[in-house]
Amino acid sequence: MADQEEDFSSLPLPDRFTHKVWKVRKEGYEDAAKAFQATPDESDPAFRPFVLDSGLWKGAVADSNVAAQQEGINALCAFLKYGGVQACTRSRNVTIAPLVEKGLSSTRAATKQSALEALLLYIELDKSEPIINDLLQCLDNKQPKIIAATLAALTAIFHAYGIKIVDPKPVLKALPKVFGHADKNVRAEASNLAVELYRWLREAMKTLFWNDLKPVQQQDMEKLFEAVKQEPPPKQERLLRSQQAAQAASSATPQDAEGEAEVEEEQPPEIDAFDLAEPVDVLAKMPADFEQNMASTKWKDRKDALDALYAVANTDRIKDGSFDELLSALTKSMKDANIAVVTVAANCIECLAKGLRRGFAKHRSRTMPAIMERLKEKKQSVADALGAALDAVFASTGLSECLDDILEHLKHKNPQVKAETLKFLIRCLKNTTEAPSKPEVVLIAEASKKLLSESVEATRAGGAEALGTLMKIMSERAMGPYMEGLDDNRKTKIKEFCDAAEVKAKDKPKPVAPPPKAAPSAQKKTVTKKPTLGAKKPAPPAATPLEEAAPPQTKPPASKGIPSKLSAPKTLVPPQKS
Numbered sequence: 333m334a335d336q337e338e339d340f341s342s343l344p345l346p347d348r349f350t351h352k353v354w355k356v357r358k359e360g361y362e363d364a365a366k367a368f369q370a371t372p373d374e375s376d377p378a379f380r381p382f383v384l385d386s387g388l389w390k391g392a393v394a395d396s397n398v399a400a401q402q403e404g405i406n407a408l409c410a411f412l413k414y415g416g417v418q419a420c421t422r423s424r425n426v427t428i429a430p431l432v433e434k435g436l437s438s439t440r441a442a443t444k445q446s447a448l449e450a451l452l453l454y455i456e457l458d459k460s461e462p463i464i465n466d467l468l469q470c471l472d473n474k475q476p477k478i479i480a481a482t483l484a485a486l487t488a489i490f491h492a493y494g495i496k497i498v499d500p501k502p503v504l505k506a507l508p509k510v511f512g513h514a515d516k517n518v519r520a521e522a523s524n525l526a527v528e529l530y531r532w533l534r535e536a537m538k539t540l541f542w543n544d545l546k547p548v549q550q551q552d553m554e555k556l557f558e559a560v561k562q563e564p565p566p567k568q569e570r571l572l573r574s575q576q577a578a579q580a581a582s583s584a585t586p587q588d589a590e591g592e593a594e595v596e597e598e599q600p601p602e603i604d605a606f607d608l609a610e611p612v613d614v615l616a617k618m619p620a621d622f623e624q625n626m627a628s629t630k631w632k633d634r635k636d637a638l639d640a641l642y643a644v645a646n647t648d649r650i651k652d653g654s655f656d657e658l659l660s661a662l663t664k665s666m667k668d669a670n671i672a673v674v675t676v677a678a679n680c681i682e683c684l685a686k687g688l689r690r691g692f693a694k695h696r697s698r699t700m701p702a703i704m705e706r707l708k709e710k711k712q713s714v715a716d717a718l719g720a721a722l723d724a725v726f727a728s729t730g731l732s733e734c735l736d737d738i739l740e741h742l743k744h745k746n747p748q749v750k751a752e753t754l755k756f757l758i759r760c761l762k763n764t765t766e767a768p769s770k771p772e773v774v775l776i777a778e779a780s781k782k783l784l785s786e787s788v789e790a791t792r793a794g795g796a797e798a799l800g801t802l803m804k805i806m807s808e809r810a811m812g813p814y815m816e817g818l819d820d821n822r823k824t825k826i827k828e829f830c831d832a833a834e835v836k837a838k839d840k841p842k843p844v845a846p847p848p849k850a851a852p853s854a855q856k857k858t859v860t861k862k863p864t865l866g867a868k869k870p871a872p873p874a875a876t877p878l879e880e881a882a883p884p885q886t887k888p889p890a891s892k893g894i895p896s897k898l899s900a901p902k903t904l905v906p907p908q909k910s
Contacts, residue, residue, distance in 0.1 A: 344381070345381065362403050362406075364411070368410040383422050391404075401443060402446065412457060416573075425462075428454070428462075452570065455489065455572070476513070486525055490532065494567070504529065507525070511523075614645050614684075615654070615658070625637035635670070645683040656695075681724070683724075692728040696725055704737060741753040761776075784818070797833075804835050
C-alpha cells in the first residue's frame with residue numbers, strides 16, 4: 333500500500349486530478365495549491381497544464397467526494413490568486429456553473445466559503461459581466477436551494493464590489509421572478525439582495541422592478557428599507573486587481589493618492605432612475621388620433637390628446653427620436669386660451685425634457701421662450717406647471733444656454749412674467765453644477781441690481797436673493813464690485829440671502845502654474861557642463877582674464893571652447909562697444 337501511495341504522489345498533477353481514487357485526487361488538489369503558492373510569478377510553468385486544459389477544474393470543483401471537492405475548490409482559489417488574469421479567463425467558462433451547483437449549495441460551510449471566494453476572485457482579476465451573466469442563468473435552475481445560493485452569492489458580490497464594478501441593471505430585472513418563487517428561502521434571499529441593492533441605489537432601484545411586486549411585498553420591503561436609510565453611504569470593500577495595481581503605483585506620491593482617495597470616499601456614486609431605466613419609444617406609443625385631436629376646436633379634445641400623451645411620456649427614460657413636430661404642437665399649446673390645456677402641455681414638456689435629458693437640449697430655444705411668455709398666468713397651479721417645465725428644460729441644458737432668455741424676460745413689461753422669471757433664475761443658480769463665467773456674472777449681477785429699485789416688494793426681494801445666491805457661488809470678495817453704490821440695508825439683505833442659500837456649484841479659480849521651474853533646470857545643465865569642460869581643458873579658464881585685453885576679432889573662435897565662461901566677461905568691456 334505504501335508503494336502505491338508513492339507511485340500516486342509521483343504522478344503528474346493533471347493525472348492525479350483525474351484519478352479514480354478520491355484520496356489521490358484530494359492529495360493532488362492539496363499539492364497543486366502548494367505548488368501555485370510557491371511560484372514566483374504568473375508565468376511559472378506550474379500553471380501551464382491547468383491553463384491549457386481548463387476542464388481539469390470542472391472536475392475539481394464538482395468532485396463527487398465532498399472532502400476532495402473542498403480541496404479542489406481551494407486549489408482553484410490558489411490557481412486564481414497566483415495565476416493572474418490568464419488563469420481567470422481560461423477557466424471561468426467551465427467552473428462557474430459547477431461552483432454554484434456543487435459549491436455554493438454544499439452542506440459544508442468551508443466549501444461554501446471557498447466557492448464564494450472563487451467567484452469574488454474571478455471578478456477581482458478581470459471584470460464582473462461574465463460572472464454575473466452565468467449566475468443569472470443559474471436562477472432558472474429547478475432546485476430552490478441552488479437559486480437561493482445564487483442570490484446569496486449575488487448579495488455578497490454587490491456588498492464587496494458595489495455598483496461601480498458590478499452593473500445592477502441585469503440583476504434588478506431578474507428580481508420580480510425570484511420574488512414570486514414558491515420557495516420561502518428563495519424569497520428570503522431575494523429580499524436580502526434587494527436590501528443590499530437599496531444600500532447603493534436607494535429609491536432609483538424601484539424603477540426596474542417595484543411595480544412588478546405585490547402590494548404586500550412592497551410593504552414588507554419598505555420596512556426593510558427603513559433600516560437601511562439610517563446607514564451611511566456604502567463603500568467598495570474589495571478592490572479589483574487593476575485597482576490594487578493603481579494603488580501600489582500611486583504609493584510613490586502618498587499625499588496625492590490619499591487626497592484623491594478621500595475625495596472619492598466623500599462623494600459616493602449618485603444613481604438616479606434615469607441611469608437604470610430602459611428607454612421607452614414614446615413616439616411609437618402615441619395615440620393615432622393625436623394630431624387630429626390637437627387640431628380640434630374643442631378644448632376638451634385637445635386636453636384629452638395631451639392627457640394621452642402624458643400617460644405615455646411620463647416615464648423615467650425616453651428613447652431619442654424626431655420630436656420636432658410634437659414639440660411644435662406643445663409649444664403652440666402654450667398660447668391656448670384654456671388654462672387646463674396649457675397646464676397639461678407644460679406637464680408633457682416636463683416629461684419629455686426629463687426623459688430625454690441632453691437629447692432635449694436642441695429643442696430648448698423653441699420651448700423655453702413660449703413657456704416664459706405664458707408665465708403671466710396668476711393661477712398658482714398653472715404657474716407651478718410652467719415652472720416645473722422650465723426647471724426640466726434647464727436640467728437638460730445648463731445655465732449658459734438659458735441665460736439669454738432669462739435676462740430678456742427679466743425686462744418684460746408684465747410684472748408677473750418678470751417675477752416668475754426671477755424665481756426661475758434663482759432656482760437655476762441654486763441647481764447649476766457649474767459656476768457662471770465672469771461675463772455671465774456681470775450680466776446676472778447687473779440685471780439683479782436693476783430689480784432692487786422695482787416698485788413691487790417681492791421683485792426687490794427676488795433681486796436681492798439672486799445677488800445673494802450668486803455671491804454664495806462666486807464668494808463675497810468676487811461680488812464686492814457689484815455691491816458698490818448700494819445702501820447698507822440692501823447689502824445686509826443680500827448677505828442674509830447669501831448665508832441662507834444652498835448651492836451646488838462653487839467658483840474655483842484655476843491655480844496658475846509657476847513657470848520658474850524651467851530656468852533652474854537649464855542652469856543645472858550649464859553647471860554640470862562647466863566642470864567637465866574645466867576638467868578637459870584646465871589651461872584656457874586660467875588664461876581668459878588675460879585674453880580679454882586682446883582685440884575682439886580673435887575671441888569668437890576661442891569662445892566656442894568655453895561659451896559659458898567667456899560670455900559674461902565680454903559684456904564688461906566698454907571700449908569694444910564704443
